[in-house]
């Protein structure tokens with residue numbers, strides 16, 4: 001009986017993974033196709049990869065834009081979010097803290113399309129105040145992505161702060177650190193895993209965001225926007241190649257962060 | 273004022289969360305003294321230390337360090353170091369780096385720093401542990417790292433917040449001796465917090481007994497034990513029989529229906545008082561020879577002596593004696609005049625009863641455990 005259960009759950013897990021990864025697998029496989037259809041695999045080649053990097057300048061620009069956007073979003077959001085988390089952690093009044101946390105959670109639950117439209121309106125309204133007609137662009141999409149990602153950073157850093165013994169910072173001050181120095185020397189090292197995962201989350205969120213970018217990017221083209229624009233003319237396999245590259249990159253990033261976390265956990269448990 | 277005073281707390285008042293925590297606390301600490309703050313859980317011991325260390329600002333009153341007012345001086349500029357109730361060692365640094373932490377900030381030369389860390393680790397018997405992570409250490413070892421880390425920066429005053437609270441009894445006894453040795457060896461002023469009265473009595477030069485944010489008594493261990501100021505102190509320090517009495521005149525006190533000669537004076541005529549008699553100061557004699565008759569209601573063998581609960585006219589006394597008696601034996605008791613200590617009535621007089629509800633298990637249970645503060 002038990003074995004059957006084990007067998008069934010293995011099959012079940014297998015199916016889940018199949019459904020999760022099949023679409024990706026299809027794209028990966030066909031990115032190496034020498035032909036341009038997704039119906040038959042002609043022969044293995046790097047043709048589309050070469051093409052992507054030699055002739056498809058639009059895609060390259062979009063990729064560059066996306067990476068710059070994702071990186072800036074991640075850096076700025078992690079900085080702001082960590083500061084905010086420290087602030088919330090220091091709120092002594094339970095009531096104020098609850099309000100701050102709820103306010104933090106609302107954007108998480110509101111549909112992207114609502115956020116996208118409302119931020120677009122806000123930017124245009126703001127532009128109108130200063131008599132600017134074409135405000136949308138890198139700046140606005142960056143602001144929008146920061147707004148979208150901030151709650152995630154707080155949610156991943158705050159628990160780490162909560163777990164940190166507040167006496168650690170006091171001990172550091174006691175031994176000669178100013179308050180700010182104590183934060184960097186003692187508090188920061190104990191929340192690095194939270195910060196790292198926040199960085200990863202925001203980076204990916206920004207990287208593949210379509211809806212909010214669609215409303216706030218204006219003429220600025222990100223990769224998802226570019227790919228979507230291509231659909232009308234049929235997506236060419238060099239986009240498969242690009243997607244494959246991004247997938248591999250994300251996979252490596254995740255793998256790296258997991259390995260780091262496992263190492264940290266192991267170091268902590270080593271002798272206890 | 274005495275010249276040798278290093279810390280002077282003057283009329284400190286502080287309220288936290290709307291509750292008054294310390295009330296008009298005044299206390300001076302002599303240089304190189306081992307002073308202990310003793311009191312039940314929640315009486316404000318940690319709060320007092322945090323005020324000295326600079327983590328809390330008093331609402332009223334002054335903290336004078338070495339003659340100058342500390343108001344507004346941040347913790348890192350005070351020549352005071354703290355050993356926290358739960359050590360607060362830095363988990364991301366190894367033993368060596370923990371001890372070196374304060375020294376690095378003090379910008380010691382590399383060699384000086386290394387020498388100092390080595391010296392400190394030797395002092396606390398942790399030579400060879402330099403590379404170990406904090407989580408790999410036992411409680412006692414972590415304790416020692418905390419001591420080494422705090423002493424490495426050569427503070428004038430070390431504040432220790434129940435440093436031995438998490439250790440088992442045997443280790444605690446060993447560490448008590450070690451701490452006392454370290455204190456004498458280095459000549460550092462120790463302000464020590466505990467709710468263990470035995471620890472306080474055996475280690476301190478001066479004991480400050482606190483309750484509910486108010487100092488009840490300051491004195492040497494002997495003063496505190498032999499001449500408690502009120503029923504709270506008498507009850508908190510060691511075992512004591514506290515009996516209602518009336519001071520008939522100087523050197524004459526009446527309790528349990530009898531008039532006794534005592535050594536206390538200076539009370540009003542017929543003033544109501546509390547009379548303290550320690551369990552070991554009462555002699556058990558045959559019923560006919562005693563001044564008061566009693567019946568033994570419980571007997572416990574304690575190793576060195578027996579501990580009896582004796583019913584004397586309905587009031588339960590605790591008496592310790594090396595002689596064996598059985599439950600229900602009728603005995604007499606004798607008390608020497610100098611063994612009685614007469615105290616003024618206080619708000620604690622009515623709260624502290626006799627030993628009728630006393631049992632060993634109960635005592636263990638009501639022992640204040642380390643609970644979270646702040």
Ligand SMILES: Nc1ncnc2c1ncn2[C@@H]1O[C@H](COP(=O)(O)OP(=O)(O)OP(=O)(O)O)[C@@H](O)[C@H]1O
Nearest residue numbers: 288289293312313314315316317318319320645646
């Ligand atoms: N930040 C705070 N806000 C409100 N009340 C507080 C705060 N910090 C401490 N208290 C209260 O102050 C009182 C004294 O606390 P303190 O930590 O000084 O006690 P303690 O004597 O050290 O006790 P323990 O032996 O349990 O450590 C307690 O009743 C505690 O609940």
Ligand SMILES: [Mg+2]
Nearest residue numbers: 317318357645
């Ligand atoms: Mg405490």
